[in-house]
Amino acid sequence: MDKKKIMICDDDEGIIDVLEMILDEVGHTVISVNDSLKVLAAIDREQPDLLILDLWMPRLSGQEVLKHLRKHSAHHQLKVIVISASRDGEQIANDAGANQFIAKPFDLNNILDSVNALLN
Amino acid sequence: MTMALDASISGIIITDNTQQDNPIIYCNKAFEKITGYSRKEIIGHNCRFLQAQDRSQKERSILSRCIAEGVECRVEIRNYKKNGDLFWNELYMSPVKNANGEVTHFIGVQNDVTARKNAEHDLRQQKLMMEKRIEERTNELRESEAFLSSIIETVREGLLVLDPNFNVLSANNHFLRTFKVSKEETVGRQLYDLGNHQWDIPKLRDLLVKILPTNNPVVDFEVEHDFPHIGKKLMLLNAYRVEFEGQYKDQILLAIEDITERREVEIRKDDFLSIASHELRTPLTTIKGYVQLLDRAMPQNASEKFLSTFGKVSVYVERLNSLISELLDVSRIQSGNMELHMARFDFDNMITEAIEGMRTTVPGHQIILSGQTGAKVVADESHIAQVVSNLLSNAIKYAPDSEKIEVNIANVSDYVKVSVKDFGLGMSAEDRKKVFERFYRGVEIQKKFPGMGIGLYICDQIIKRHNGTLWVESEIGKGSIFSFTLPKAGKETNG
Ligand SMILES: Nc1ncnc2c1ncn2[C@@H]1O[C@H](COP(=O)(O)OP(=O)(O)OP(=O)(O)O)[C@@H](O)[C@H]1O
Numbered sequence: 001m002d003k004k005k006i007m008i009c010d011d012d013e014g015i016i017d018v019l020e021m022i023l024d025e026v027g028h029t030v031i032s033v034n035d036s037l038k039v040l041a042a043i044d045r046e047q048p049d050l051l052i053l054d055l056w057m058p059r060l061s062g063q064e065v066l067k068h069l070r071k072h073s074a075h076h077q078l079k080v081i082v083i084s085a086s087r088d089g090e091q092i093a094n095d096a097g098a099n100q101f102i103a104k105p106f107d108l109n110n111i112l113d114s115v116n117a118l119l120n
Numbered sequence: 121m122t123m124a125l126d127a128s129i130s131g132i133i134i135t136d137n138t139q140q141d142n143p144i145i146y147c148n149k150a151f152e153k154i155t156g157y158s159r160k161e162i163i164g165h166n167c168r169f170l171q172a173q174d175r176s177q178k179e180r181s182i183l184s185r186c187i188a189e190g191v192e193c194r195v196e197i198r199n200y201k202k203n204g205d206l207f208w209n210e211l212y213m214s215p216v217k218n219a220n221g222e223v224t225h226f227i228g229v230q231n232d233v234t235a236r237k238n239a240e241h242d243l244r245q246q247k248l249m250m251e252k253r254i255e256e257r258t259n260e261l262r263e264s265e266a267f268l269s270s271i272i273e274t275v276r277e278g279l280l281v282l283d284p285n286f287n288v289l290s291a292n293n294h295f296l297r298t299f300k301v302s303k304e305e306t307v308g309r310q311l312y313d314l315g316n317h318q319w320d321i322p323k324l325r326d327l328l329v330k331i332l333p334t335n336n337p338v339v340d341f342e343v344e345h346d347f348p349h350i351g352k353k354l355m356l357l358n359a360y361r362v363e364f365e366g367q368y369k370d371q372i373l374l375a376i377e378d379i380t381e382r383r384e385v386e387i388r389k390d391d392f393l394s395i396a397s398h399e400l401r402t403p404l405t406t407i408k409g410y411v412q413l414l415d416r417a418m419p420q421n422a423s424e425k426f427l428s429t430f431g432k433v434s435v436y437v438e439r440l441n442s443l444i445s446e447l448l449d450v451s452r453i454q455s456g457n458m459e460l461h462m463a464r465f466d467f468d469n470m471i472t473e474a475i476e477g478m479r480t481t482v483p484g485h486q487i488i489l490s491g492q493t494g495a496k497v498v499a500d501e502s503h504i505a506q507v508v509s510n511l512l513s514n515a516i517k518y519a520p521d522s523e524k525i526e527v528n529i530a531n532v533s534d535y536v537k538v539s540v541k542d543f544g545l546g547m548s549a550e551d552r553k554k555v556f557e558r559f560y561r562g563v564e565i566q567k568k569f570p571g572m573g574i575g576l577y578i579c580d581q582i583i584k585r586h587n588g589t590l591w592v593e594s595e596i597g598k599g600s601i602f603s604f605t606l607p608k609a610g611k612e613t614n615g
């Protein structure tokens with residue numbers, strides 16, 4: 001599998017750490033952003049192949065980030081996996097235009113499978 | 121003359137006042153008949169023998185006074201016949217005077233008026249009784265009215281009584297207080313005209329005009345409305361139309377409960393639980409991730425004991441996660457916010473996946489699936505999968521010494537049916553009745569197995585929401601079978 005650039009946006013350091021470890025283990029380059037206000041700029045700068053995005057974040061929610069991405073940016077085609085622990089997460093993710101939704105707590109194999117599926 | 125006197129039906133006597141003790145010197149036949157005494161027993165006696173021992177009557181003193189004064193009188197006096205029977209004697213007594221004006225004789229005319237007297241007495245008695253009864257009834261009525269009005273005034277609910285044209289006949293204090301209105305501006309007016317037509321609410325009109333006539337009573341009808349003085353309120357209306365004949369027929373009782381605050385609290389509680397469960401899941405996600413990372417990095421030579429201990433960590437992480445979900449579910453069910461996302465799905469597939477999921481967490485158990493439905497079912501797939509997993513996890517948990525669990529699926533008319541059978545502890549009749557209640561746990565089981573007693577409650581609620589049924593057959597020591605049915609076409613078409 002090709003080495004790809006994956007961006008993670010989550011306000012929880014623990015989750016970032018876990019995702020970094022597993023994605024790194026399978027050979028991807030991982031860039032993490034824990035402040036959702038900075039993620040759009042980071043995308044412009046880093047040009048990732050895939051975004052893993054949390055929903056409930058302080059300041060700017062993942063829903064807002066995703067809507068903005070889909071409507072106003074050069075990255076409206078960017079592949080996005082939404083991960084969330086909230087009950088209505090799946091609905092919100094689909095409505096906002098996510099390519100995939102995975103509920104927290106997730107299974108790492110699930111994450112890897114989805115990443116693979118979206119990148120190939 | 122004597123013959124004429126004898127023909128009279130009134131008893132007549134004549135006494136001689138010039139002799140000592142005023143003896144009777146004449147009596148006619150009727151007198152003998154009335155008194156039962158014969159002539160020879162009468163002549164020579166003073167009249168008082170007729171009173172027997174009944175000497176203290178006030179009529180006696182009237183008689184004595186009239187005799188002494190030599191004037192006539194009329195009395196009704198109790199007399200006694202020879203055989204002792206009482207009779208009421210209506211006695212006219214008049215003096216006979218000589219040329220010098222001295223009273224020489226008295227003439228007594230007597231009539232037996234016992235029958236009339238009795239009738240009078242009965243009448244009086246009856247009147248008294250009636251009066252007493254009326255007073256009792258009035259008191260009872262007054263009491264029960266006071267009782268009723270004290271109830272009406274104490275309930276924490278606004279109450280209105282309307283006539284069939286929706287004019288307000290009465291309003292209790294709570295109503296007046298809640299809506300900040302006075303009795304004067306309320307009672308006697310048409311409901312819709314009250315205030316600035318604040319009660320002219322289309323939904324309320326619907327309730328009174330369309331729903332109540334065919335659905336009496338109407339229970340818990342929710343209406344939201346923006347009121348003057350008090351703002352937007354959520355109200356629960358209960359209406360009842362009096363149907364029995366009588367003065368209240370067709371009057372309408374309208375109970376109005378302000379549930380604005382209660383609903384807000386419910387929503388806040390819901391929000392709180394959503395946030396809490398979200399926050400609890402976040403570190404749980406991290407823990408689970410680390411555990412899985414460790415699993416991937418597991419050294420080849422790790423000991424059996426290490427592996428099994430490690431395996432338990434994941435099991436308890438899963439358990440914690442499902443507890444969090446359950447808590448959230450209970451709160452949603454409580455506040456009526458459990459949403460169903462109905463969609464068509466492959467039923468057998470869902471069952472297989474649910475069983476597969478369970479197999480991986482408890483590899484020691486043998487879950488055997490039999491039957492197939494081939495059905496495409498319209499339901500909330502994730503909720504139904506949750507029910508199946510719940511039943512399976514109970515079957516595993518409450519059958520610690522048996523490895524086998526049998527799952528059967530089948531088509532039954534326009535339903536699919538699922539049965540989960542274990543060969544474990546089983547349960548008593550008492551438990552069978554209550555296991556679907558919230559927080560109920562088996563009497564014997566409570567101390568030995570962990571749990572909150574909400575798994576089956578949630579299952580039952582989910583199946584009920586789908587218009588299916590969930591039930592249990594079980595025998596202590598033999599095992600249990602939990603089964604549910606689910607309408608294939610979704611709940612709407614099966615109403
Ligand atoms: N398969 C079974 N065999 C015997 N008893 C059972 C079985 N399933 C449920 N019960 C009884 O019903 C009770 C309620 O079950 P329920 O699943 O609602 O709660 P729980 O298992 O105690 O806790 P949890 O909410 O964590 O599931 C249990 O405590 C147990 O007594």
Ligand SMILES: [Mg+2]
Binds near residue numbers: 510514571575576
């Ligand atoms: Mg249970």
